[in-house]
Amino acid sequence: MLLLILIAVSFYALAAATPQPIIYDTDHGPFIDDIFALGLLLNSRDLIDMKVILTTSEQPDLSAICVSAQLFKSEVSGIPVAMGETLPPYEDRGGVCAVPGLLGFGIEPECRKVYETTEEAGVIEDGVAYAAKLIEESGRDDWWYILVGGQTSLKRLIEEYPEAASKIETLIIMAGNWCSGFDPYPDVSAPTDETNIGCDPQAANYVLDGRNIVFPNVYYVPVVVADVIEGEDYARFVEAATSGTQPIANATLEFYQIWSTASRANEDLLVHAEAMTYDPLTESVPQFDAVAVMLALELLSMEKDSSSCGGDGRLSAFQFEAVHFLQNDDPGLAEFPDTPRSSFSLRTDATNDAVLPEQCPGLTEFTFDPDDTPEAEYPILATLGF
Numbered sequence: 001m002l003l004l005i006l007i008a009v010s011f012y013a014l015a016a017a018t019p020q021p022i023i024y025d026t027d028h029g030p031f032i033d034d035i036f037a038l039g040l041l042l043n044s045r046d047l048i049d050m051k052v053i054l055t056t057s058e059q060p061d062l063s064a065i066c067v068s069a070q071l072f073k074s075e076v077s078g079i080p081v082a083m084g085e086t087l088p089p090y091e092d093r094g095g096v097c098a099v100p101g102l103l104g105f106g107i108e109p110e111c112r113k114v115y116e117t118t119e120e121a122g123v124i125e126d127g128v129a130y131a132a133k134l135i136e137e138s139g140r141d142d143w144w145y146i147l148v149g150g151q152t153s154l155k156r157l158i159e160e161y162p163e164a165a166s167k168i169e170t171l172i173i174m175a176g177n178w179c180s181g182f183d184p185y186p187d188v189s190a191p192t193d194e195t196n197i198g199c200d201p202q203a204a205n206y207v208l209d210g211r212n213i214v215f216p217n218v219y220y221v222p223v224v225v226a227d228v229i230e231g232e233d234y235a236r237f238v239e240a241a242t243s244g245t246q247p248i249a250n251a252t253l254e255f256y257q258i259w260s261t262a263s264r265a266n267e268d269l270l271v272h273a274e275a276m277t278y279d280p281l282t283e284s285v286p287q288f289d290a291v292a293v294m295l296a297l298e299l300l301s302m303e304k305d306s307s308s309c310g311g312d313g314r315l316s317a318f319q320f321e322a323v324h325f326l327q328n329d330d331p332g333l334a335e336f337p338d339t340p341r342s343s344f345s346l347r348t349d350a351t352n353d354a355v356l357p358e359q360c361p362g363l364t365e366f367t368f369d370p371d372d373t374p375e376a377e378y379p380i381l382a383t384l385g386f
Helices: 034-043 062-075 106-116 127-138 150-161 201-207 229-243 247-263 272-277 289-299
Strands: 020-026 048-055 083-084 143-148 169-174 217-221 316-320 323-325 345-347 378-385
Touching: 020 034, 034 048, 034 143, 034 247, 048 062, 048 127, 048 150, 048 247, 062 083, 062 106, 062 247, 083 127, 083 150, 106 247, 127 150, 127 169, 143 289, 150 201, 150 323, 169 289, 201 323, 247 272, 247 289
Parallel strands: 020 048, 020 143, 048 083, 143 169, 169 217, 217 378
Antiparallel strands: 316 378, 323 345
C-alpha cells in the first residue's frame, strides 16, 4: 500500500510541472491521523501548493492553533491557517460525533504552548470568506479541495460563494463507508456509521445535491482503505523523524507520542482504545485521512478524469450512480432495524458487486431510491481499494 512510505524523505518520485493549488479542510486535533495527513502534505509541496488550511471542527479556533503549532514545529512557514465553520449542534449530528465530549482534544496543552512561541502566531477568523476570495482572484478554474473532516465549511462556501465553488474542479473527501465484512474500528464491524459523515450528515448530502452544485470530479475515500504503518516502513519513518534533518517527520512523531500519552490517560475519550492498541515506537494507528492525501498525490500522476483512475492497477475507483447519508430527519426512507439511522452511507440497488477489490469484501446492504430523497444526487467515485 502506498501509505507505507508515508512521510519518509524522498518517498514519492512524481514530478509536476507546477504544484497543484488546493484548499485543505481538516478537523485537526482530536484524531492523530490528521497530524500524519498534514505531515504528508507538507512533505509533498513539490506536487501540492496549499493556499490555505481550513479547520472545520467542534472548536475550529483550537484546531487552527494546533495546525499552526504543527507547521511551526515542522519548520514550515507561509501557509495561511484559517478558522472554518463550527460543526452543527449535537442533535443534528450522528454516530460518535453526536456524543458531547467524546471526541476530546488530548494535544491541546502542547498546541497552545507551541502556538504562543511562534512568530507567525495568529489565524484568519473567517476562513470560508478567505478561501472564496483566494479562488475568485486566482483566475483559475482547476482548484482542488481536499476535505478530511465534516463538510460544514464546504457547504457554506457553496451557499454563500457559488462563483468560487464553481471553480473547484476536483473534490477529494475522506468519509463514508459502503463496504461490509470488515472492522473499520476496534470491535466495530461494517457496515456502520462513519465519523466524518456523522459530524454533519446534512452538509454531506448538500454537497452532493446537483441542485446546489455539480463538481466535475468527486472522489470519496471511505474507511475501508485505511491501514496501519508498521514494520520496516514505520521504522523508516521513525528513522527520518529522529535523524535531526527531517523536521516534518519529527513534528509528526512528537505529536503522535503526545496524543498517545494523553489519550491513554483518559478512558472517556473515543480514541482511548485506539491509543491503547498502538505503540508510537513501532506502528501508527490506522490512517484514514492520510489515505485521502495519498489519493490526491496519485491522481496528480494521471489524467484529471474518471476514466484514468486506477489505470496502473494501484487504485480501485468504484462508481456509484448515487449515494446518500442518513440524517436524523430523513423523510421517506425505509427503516433500518437494529442499526443507527444517522450517518450510515447508502447506495442504490443498481450496483455491480462483482468488480469489488479485495479490500472490500462486499457492499453494504443498505440501499435507497433517489426518488425518495429531496436531493438530486449525482455520480461519485469511491476508492474501495488502494
